[in-house]
Amino acid sequence: MSMDSKYVLMEKVRDSSVFFDPSAIPPFGLGEIRSAIPKHCWVKDSWRSMSYVLRDIFVIFILMAFASYFDSWAIWPLYWLAQGTMFWALFVLGHDCGHGSFSNSRKLNSLVGHLLHSFILVPYHGWRISHRTHHQNHGHVENDESWHPLSEKVYKNLDVVARTLRFTVPFPIFAFPFYLWGRSPGKKGSHFDPNSDLFLPNEKKGVITSTLCWAAMVVLLVILSCVIGPIQMLKIYCVPYWVYVMWLDAVTYLHHHGYEQKLPWYRGKEWSYVRGGLTTIDRDYGLINNIHHDIGTHVIHHLFPQIPHYNLVEATKAAKPVLGKYYREPKKSSPLPLHLLGILVRSITHDHYVSDTGDIVYYQTDPQLLGVFASKNKSE
Numbered sequence: 001m002s003m004d005s006k007y008v009l010m011e012k013v014r015d016s017s018v019f020f021d022p023s024a025i026p027p028f029g030l031g032e033i034r035s036a037i038p039k040h041c042w043v044k045d046s047w048r049s050m051s052y053v054l055r056d057i058f059v060i061f062i063l064m065a066f067a068s069y070f071d072s073w074a075i076w077p078l079y080w081l082a083q084g085t086m087f088w089a090l091f092v093l094g095h096d097c098g099h100g101s102f103s104n105s106r107k108l109n110s111l112v113g114h115l116l117h118s119f120i121l122v123p124y125h126g127w128r129i130s131h132r133t134h135h136q137n138h139g140h141v142e143n144d145e146s147w148h149p150l151s152e153k154v155y156k157n158l159d160v161v162a163r164t165l166r167f168t169v170p171f172p173i174f175a176f177p178f179y180l181w182g183r184s185p186g187k188k189g190s191h192f193d194p195n196s197d198l199f200l201p202n203e204k205k206g207v208i209t210s211t212l213c214w215a216a217m218v219v220l221l222v223i224l225s226c227v228i229g230p231i232q233m234l235k236i237y238c239v240p241y242w243v244y245v246m247w248l249d250a251v252t253y254l255h256h257h258g259y260e261q262k263l264p265w266y267r268g269k270e271w272s273y274v275r276g277g278l279t280t281i282d283r284d285y286g287l288i289n290n291i292h293h294d295i296g297t298h299v300i301h302h303l304f305p306q307i308p309h310y311n312l313v314e315a316t317k318a319a320k321p322v323l324g325k326y327y328r329e330p331k332k333s334s335p336l337p338l339h340l341l342g343i344l345v346r347s348i349t350h351d352h353y354v355s356d357t358g359d360i361v362y363y364q365t366d367p368q369l370l371g372v373f374a375s376k377n378k379s380e
Contacts, residue, residue: 037300041314063083068236079235091117099135100305110124118214118217121241123191123214124213125210131145131146141354152356172249175249258344264361285337286334288336294310296330297313352364
């Protein structure tokens with residue numbers, strides 16, 4: 001019996017009266033979920049979408065002006081946290097552009113997406129295409145693109161440095177810029193390279209355009225550093241950039257990991273778009289929900305990325321009766337989602353790899369690596 005089968009059996013024995021197998025084929029299809037969602041939830045309002053862009057840009061410049069004017073070390077740390085969160089909010093709006101949920105106009109989506117993502121050093125088309133691959137293959141061990149599990153073979157071939165960087169907090173939550181350049185372990189290519197196997201031949205032109213926009217932003221940052229000084233640029237832009245990266249990595253990881261009951265990953269004939277999408281997890285971020293445009297409402301977003309972010313909460317409420325136990329109600333957050341820090345740490349330090357075989361697999365823990373973490377915690 002495989003480790004994964006033993007895990008499922010142990011869970012059944014633990015409490016057979018309430019056991020629910022999350023890997024079971026759901027008794028409903030995508031069409032039934034779609035039918036439960038009100039028609040107006042699918043409507044994309046370009047003006048409303050643009051109002052969120054203007055709101056976020058206004059807040060970003062107010063924060064920047066306020067911190068620069070007072071230039072006090074009593075204010076800078078608060079500015080970094082607030083501004084980094086706003087950079088993350090910009091990313092979410094650019095993410096909507098990439099899905100086409102921002103507007104019905106492809107040109108507007110591309111224009112706004114390039115402006116927002118270039119500002120925070122993301123190659124818009126390069127990322128948009130790889131993120132599309134993630135949505136089309138969510139929950140698939142080999143084909144998923146973002147935070148997919150490593151197979152046992154790939155895991156055991158990692159050197160000590162790679163293992164440490166991937167499974168030791170806080171290193172994984174700084175991963176995004178490096179992922180853009182080199183993707184995840186076991187995958188090759190770059191979001192900046194039009195010849196990468198991430199992209200189809202007809203997508204090369206868009207990738208080149210996005211890479212040039214990214215490069216233009218880097219040049220602008222260098223010029224501004226020469227004008228106002230590198231230390232000031234570090235305080236105004238660079239530190240908030242890394243706060244935003246931490247938000248991005250933590251949030252995207254928690255949408256697919258760390259639920260109290262281990263969730264399946266699929267291969268082969270067991271995988272389907274619906275089953276993969278149902279392994280995503282909604283999260284409550286308290287006051288941050290509104291700031292980062294309800295991206296924590298993630299299950300329905302994964303199944304129907306065409307729905308605008310401002311309709312996701314309503315769409316989720318409508319779909320929950322259909323989803324039943326396949327929907328995992330998020331734990332209510334205090335104003336700040338500090339409860340998610342423990343979940344993040346526990347999952348990263350325990351969820352190491354999945355079996356090389358089997359079409360339904362669950363994360364397993366490397367006892368040796370976990371022992372290292374335990375020893376570190378005792379010594380601290």
